[in-house]
Amino acid sequence: MTVISSAADPQALTMTFVAEFTAPPARVWQVWEDPRQLERWWGPPTWPATFTRHELTPSGQSRYHMTGPEGEKAPGWWTTLEVEEPTRLLIEDGFSQPDGEPDPEMPTMRLEVSFDAIDSGTRMTILARFTDLDQLEKVAAMGMIEGMTGALGQIDALLA
């Protein structure tokens, strides 16, 4: 696997995650830019994501929902704030109302993603910044679901 490091700062409510891939930045960029590739990895295996709108452009809007095992839907949105293809992205991510549009009552988080060319391919760095603990708690629930269901089986399926 490619994970180099992850570090959490509980007082600042930030998480930094670094992974390396053997593909060049332009190819790693595509897994973010192409909604069909993005929806393969954004949601946990038991909550696959569907992007119904996706614009990786300044002020671009994305709308997605994740579908749970019982068919329940968890809608979310992105606003792309800054984009420098293929090296940097700044995204605001939030929860949506049942109609799929952003819920103004809910806190948002920011994802700063950088893609650095290295000898062996690409180093992707994620800096996630939460505005409050409530947001972090809801988003972290996804990580727990992932852990319980075991992502490895799904990855093996992708590689087969």
Place this chain on the structure above:
Amino acid sequence: MVVDTFPEAFTDAEIDRIFHALADATRRDIVARTMRSDQSVSALARGYDMSFAAVQKHVAVLAGAALVHKERRGREQLVRAVPETLHRAGVLLERYAALWHDRAATIEAILAEDGYPPHEASSSTRRKDPR
């Protein structure tokens, strides 16, 4: 985003109290000191350039957020940190990091379909960039 919350979730009011309590440097320092050992309010007050009453107020804010526990022993009021509350944010961030570990593994699998193989080094042994 998944809207389920996991067991032992904070209520909104608890979260507000924790954030307010930790927003102050003196209160963060009180948490750090009482994490190491129980401290009386008067002992804490000697460590800060402020009145006993002011320190007592800070302790009350921390106690209201369940970050410290107050206990009367004789004439002294002992203050003890409640590390579980403070660690909760750290645990949540670790769970969020786990989500990114899994996302990166899936991205790697997608790239492998195009002939970009995974790195050979194992994530469990590589904690730092060796370059």
